[in-house]
Each structure stands twice: as C-alpha cells, then as structure tokens.
Amino acid sequence: MSFESFREELQRQIPELVAVRPRDYALxxxxxxIQAGRDQVVAIARTARTxxxxxxxxxxxxxxxxxxxxxxxxxxxxxSRVQVRVQLRPKESLATISGVYDAALWHEREVFxxxxxxxxxxxxLRRLLLPEDADFHPLRKEFGKVHAFRSVKEIYDEPAA
Amino acid sequence: MGEKKIAPGPIVRxxxxxxxxxxxxxxxxxxxxxxxxCCAIEMMAAGASxxxxxxxxxxxxxxxxxxxxxxxxxxxxxxxxxxxxxxLWEQMPxxxxxxxxxxxxxxxxxxxxxxxxxxxxxxNLIVPVDIYIPGCPPRPEALIQGLLLxxxxxxxxxxxxxxxKFQRRAATPNP
Numbered sequence: 001m002s003f004e005s006f007r008e009e010l011q012r013q014i015p016e017l018v019a020v021r022p023r024d025y026a027l028x029x030x031x032x033x034i035q036a037g038r039d040q041v042v043a044i045a046r047t048a049r050t051x052x053x054x055x056x057x058x059x060x061x062x063x064x065x066x067x068x069x070x071x072x073x074x075x076x077x078x079x080s081r082v083q084v085r086v087q088l089r090p091k092e093s094l095a096t097i098s099g100v101y102d103a104a105l106w107h108e109r110e111v112f113x114x115x116x117x118x119x120x121x122x123x124x125l126r127r128l129l130l131p132e133d134a135d136f137h138p139l140r141k142e143f144g145k146v147h148a149f150r151s152v153k154e155i156y157d158e159p160a161a
Numbered sequence: 162m163g164e165k166k167i168a169p170g171p172i173v174r175x176x177x178x179x180x181x182x183x184x185x186x187x188x189x190x191x192x193x194x195x196x197x198x199c200c201a202i203e204m205m206a207a208g209a210s211x212x213x214x215x216x217x218x219x220x221x222x223x224x225x226x227x228x229x230x231x232x233x234x235x236x237x238x239x240x241x242x243x244x245x246x247x248x249l250w251e252q253m254p255x256x257x258x259x260x261x262x263x264x265x266x267x268x269x270x271x272x273x274x275x276x277x278x279x280x281x282x283x284x285n286l287i288v289p290v291d292i293y294i295p296g297c298p299p300r301p302e303a304l305i306q307g308l309l310l311x312x313x314x315x316x317x318x319x320x321x322x323x324x325x326k327f328q329r330r331a332a333t334p335n336p
Binding site: 130131134136138143144145 | 240241276278
C-alpha cells in the first residue's frame, strides 16, 4: 500500500489527528511527521498495520518537559518513512502497541530499559540490555554528567503537547 | 633427657617432580576457545598457520573449560558477561593461568570513563591475571611473547598472581 493511502486511512480512522505534516526527507530523514497524543498511539499503529507499514524502531528523547517517545514506521515503497512523536509528562506511561506489532515487544523493553518509560499492558516489561539488577536508566539526561538537557521548545521551537 | 627430636619433613620430596611437571605444563598450555571482542581475531590469527601457536605447544584450543589450563581474556568484558567469565574460570581445573589480552581486558580501554555502566574495567577485577598484553588489539607476535613470558613464569615455579585490588570511583550517576 502506498504512502498516500496511509494518510487517507489515517484521516478516516482518526479524524481528530491534525498534526500530520509532510517533511523534507533529504533534510530530516522522514517523509511524514505525526504529533500524537498518548491515547492515539494504538490507533495509529493499527492504521499503519492495515496499510502495510512495518515498525522500524521505537526510541525516545528526554526533555525537561518529559520524555518524548518516537515511533518510526516504514515500507519498502518510497516515500514511506513515518515518524510518530508522542510527548509525555514526566513519569507518565504509554499504551503498548505490541498487540498490533509483535516487533514492538523488544523495542518497548529497550525503551523501558534505557529511558524508564513504562508501557501499559506490555506482557513482559523487563530489562533487555542492562543487567537485571541495574537500578538506573542510562539514556535519561539526569544520568551521569548532565548536559544538553533542554525543553521541547528549545529544540523544536514548538510547545510541548 | 627427653625423646629424640625428629626434624619434620616430607616423606616424598616433590620439589624435583614439581619442576619437571612445570616443564610439562609450560610446554603444553591448552587455551580455552573463548573470545570476547576484536582481540579474539588476533588470537585466532596467532593460532592459525602463519603464526602457529602449535610451535609453542599451545595451539590446542579446547572447547571446554574443563580441558583447558589457560584462559586468554581477549576483548572487552561487559558487565553482563563478567559472571560467565568467572564461572568459566572456576570450571577450569588447577593449575590454571590467565592472560589479559588487549587494553580492554587490562583496564577497560577506551570504554572506561567516569560514570560508565557497561563494562568491567579490567579482567583482574574478576579473575587473577598472570600476564598482561597491551595493545588495541595486540599483534599475534605480542600474544606469542606473552605466552613465552607465561612459560618462563611457569617453569620458574612462580606463585600465581593474587587478586590485585585497587580503588576506583563507583560508576554511579551524579546526584
């Protein structure tokens, strides 16, 4: 399925989703950027699944406003990379999309491991890379020497959701 | 006058036998097939035909720790690998020796910095090390020199290194 059909499908499934913007791939590495709320993630993932996108990665960025979880979807038919950004407040959890994409199981465990973001209803949210007895989340900006701990506005010039 | 004092001493004197045994041990060191990172590539090169560790009797890389008497710690020791290495070391029958090969196995190499959480900086923190071979990675010639030094150490009947403990700052995040 093509990229345009994903936009149409997204419009049909989640009409309240407004922040869907095409981006310059050469500059930013993604064709479409979606800013979503934390309750819209599963619906977006389900739509992406129905149009045939696969899950490329789940990662996060730590801001002073709270962590931002980033989902990357892609397909083998360019232009097709979709970035979904979900801004959370500190210590806020997020619904798992492992019911839609099985690949998300380990991706979400990794994000939990390194950032300490909890995913609700994840069947086995354990540490993936670090030792089981580790009591820290090393990719948080508070870990180690603190530098470049900024707000969303400083980086993206847009207010946190 | 009491009874005659008999100087205590061994019935069988083992020192000479021990010297002969040490010759045997030094010239048939069997390393464990075991590599952690890129240093293992150089170790494999040292074992292969061009450098040929068989010339020194140590080309028989054993696939089991129970058959080997030399552990070459070749590579970075990650925090999660450390318990496994200790287990392997404990499974080796004595007498056994250990070589720390490469900067990572000696002191953590480029991965050791204040606040790192991923590696164990130095094989000597988890197992007793006899020979240190610096390099990143060391050439096969360096490994061969280390092996020859270890052979000297064994034939001289030296005591093995005990744990070398030194203080280092704990890898904890800043408050």
